[in-house]
Amino acid sequence: MFNIALVSSIKDSQSCYVAALKEEKCSIHSLNSDELDASIEKMDAVIITESGLEEIGLTCELIIKVRNLTNRFIWILSHESTKINRIIHLQLGADGTFDNRTESDEFCLYIMNTLERRSNKKKQEVISSNNNHLTSGVESPVISLIPNNFSVNIEGRGEVALTRLEFKVLQLLIHHQGEAISYEELYKNVWGEEKGDKKYRVANLIFHLRKKLEDDSLKPKYIRTIRSRGYMLSS
Numbered sequence: 175m176f177n178i179a180l181v182s183s184i185k186d187s188q189s190c191y192v193a194a195l196k197e198e199k200c201s202i203h204s205l206n207s208d209e210l211d212a213s214i215e216k217m218d219a220v221i222i223t224e225s226g227l228e229e230i231g232l233t234c235e236l237i238i239k240v241r242n243l244t245n246r247f248i249w250i251l252s253h254e255s256t257k258i259n260r261i262i263h264l265q266l267g268a269d270g271t272f273d274n275r276t277e278s279d280e281f282c283l284y285i286m287n288t289l290e291r292r293s294n295k296k297k298q299e300v301i302s303s304n305n306n307h308l309t310s311g312v313e314s315p316v317i318s319l320i321p322n323n324f325s326v327n328i329e330g331r332g333e334v335a336l337t338r339l340e341f342k343v344l345q346l347l348i349h350h351q352g353e354a355i356s357y358e359e360l361y362k363n364v365w366g367e368e369k370g371d372k373k374y375r376v377a378n379l380i381f382h383l384r385k386k387l388e389d390d391s392l393k394p395k396y397i398r399t400i401r402s403r404g405y406m407l408s409s
Contacts, residue, residue, distance in 0.1 A: 175199045176218040176286075176289050176293075177200075177201050177216055177217050178195060178201070178202055178203065178217065178218060178219045178285075179205050179214070179217045180192065180202050180203065180205065181207065181210070181222045181223070182204065182222075190278040191251060191278050191281050191282070194278040194279060194282035195282055195286075198282060198286050200286075203217065207235075207236060207239065210239065210240060211243065214243045214244050214246070215244065218246060218247070218289055218292075218293075219247040219248070219249065219285070219289060220240050220244075220247070220248050220249075221249050221250075222236050222237065222240075222248065222251070223250075223251040224250065225253050226252075226253055226254055227254060227255075227256065230262070233263070234262065234266055237250075237263060237267055238266055240267075241392065242399070242401070243401070245393040247288065247289070247292075249269055249270050249272065249285065250263050250270070251273075252272070252273045253273065254273055254274070255273040267392050269288075316328070316329050316396075317387075317407075319341070319344065321341075323335070324337070324338055326341075326344060326387070328396075334386050336383070336386065337382075340379060340382065340383045340386070342363060343376075343380070344407075346359070347397065347406070347407035348407055351407045351409050352406065352407070352408070352409030354400040354403045354405070354406045355406065356404040357372050357373045357376045357403075357404045359404070360376045360405065376405075380397060380405055383397065384396075384397055
């Protein structure tokens with residue numbers, strides 16, 4: 175039913191939780207950190223396990239890596255956890271932390287209900303999109319630039335004011351919608367031949383732009399990060 179990546183440093187880690195998911199016909203894929211890049215797009219969720227509080231550093235690194243690769247669900251299975259650790263996990267982009275105080279059947283129900291809701295939502299969005307296309311025949315643009323006052327209208331929700339630099343980079347992304355634009359191209363379009371840390375300045379500008387455009391800047395819907403290349407406006 176669902177493909178779930180299990181990233182663990184412990185052999186046979188959390189076997190009762192894994193067994194419960196397998197009973198629900200989930201396909202569990204044991205992966206190491208290096209294998210995530212090639213397999214993450216096939217997964218519906220990622221579960222990271224840790225044996226104790228001393229592994230918090232490794233767990234944090236894995237959360238950041240997975241979140242940079244995808245917006246799939248991330249859950250932490252820990253042999254023990256504290257409130258501080260759970261908050262850190264959430265701040266880094268995880269969707270929740272479970273420990274040995276959680277029964278395996280409760281854990282399984284939570285995971286399955288969450289994944290099924292997302293799956294049903296996607297199906298409804300596809301049906302709605304198809305119906306809108308059939309009834310209207312013409313799709314209105316999702317993002318509309320308003321050049322005279324450096325603002326943008328997202329899905330008809332009203333104007334959002336942008337800085338001149340934010341407007342320029344969004345204008346370029348819209349012009350090449352669906353294409354990956356490199357850091358160098360974005361930098362040259364905004365700052366010209368001015369010298370500076372290209373990757374940092376572009377990333378910082380995109381960060382502030384996402385905060386204005388996205389409902390959740392950690393899970394961007396419009397401006398996608400293209401690893402080792404730059405950014406792309408979703409088509």
